[in-house]
Amino acid sequence: MRELADLGPAVVGAAAAAALTKALTELWERGWTPADVAAAVPRHLADLALDAVAADTARHPAAHLHPRWAAESRAAAEVWWRRGEPHLPQWAERAGLSLADALDRLVDVLAEFAGLPALPALLPPPGRPGPLAEGGVDARVLARVRALLAKAESTAYPQEAEALSAKAQELMARHAFEEAAMDARPQRAAASRIWLTRPYVTAKAQLVDAVAEANRCRSVFYPRLGCVVLVGHETDLEIVAVLSASLGVQATRALSTAPGRTRAYRNAFLAGYAHRIRTRLDLATATATDARALPVLARRHQVVEETYAALFPGVRTRRSAVSSPTGWGAGQAAADHADLLPARPRVAG
16 A cells, blocks of 8 residues: 555545545445444444545535435534545544555455445435435424433333333324324335344344334344344334334343343343333333324335335244243243243344
8 A cells, every 4th residue: 555655645535535435326326324334334444434424425415315314424424624635634644544554444444335235225325316204203292202211211210211111102102193193195104224232133123123013113133234124104213213222221221230141141131121112012002092093004004014015025034032031031020921932023134
């Protein structure tokens, strides 16, 4: 890389920008979005990779960006460098690297991008028209829900946390039903991805699936990547994202105080936790059901199922055994009998 670096910052910077633009364009064509890149790229490559995402987004007028794409890009990174000058030399200076070392890092980022597999396309890439989001959860409702979940995450009493989470689910379900009852528009399904932190991604995917099922969404788990793809109405997808994130925090906290330390125990604990949450959320949703919304919800369900089938024609369902009944029982907490063969989310690839 020393010889290339000798060509000078202007030449190297222009070539680097062109290479990153080409690599990201190909990645977008394979179904990836800015949030996916932020979640999947290794930490030591994240700064340069996410700067590339910000630069790529900045190339396009705001009118040519799907709102979710623009939001994901802003959350990943913002343009901080002087726009009239090449990015890579400025990044190298900021990172305390020589231009040659920055080129080495660039090659690593390009290799990482090239090695990422194809994913179902959830959003139109920049410059390509596509359906816009159909609203979402009302901001006031979302604020109340977040307040309930914040209390659930901070309390030291598991029963109180469960009650607060169930109340949040009931509140969001009631909002979704009321919205559906007044919605005369043609129904359209959307899709999103939730990335999970390792380890125990299978058990964590079961928790996301439990929240998704209670909120009229379908889910598919990608174990190799550690992500869950959700299909549902835009409002329901937002509910799933908010609630599953909070329940994940609560599950992790509960696991930290559990007596077992083996991998089998901890995996079973999280699987049992997800199993119990599924029951509680289903009950909370049933409590909030509004009969006026049922016709619209039936149409939404049909559209969600059609979209799901189109995105995942070859998906299959697997079941996985839990090898620690003690962990399962501790995670489920209130269950009288441990089901040692819980359903596993749909698996792709």
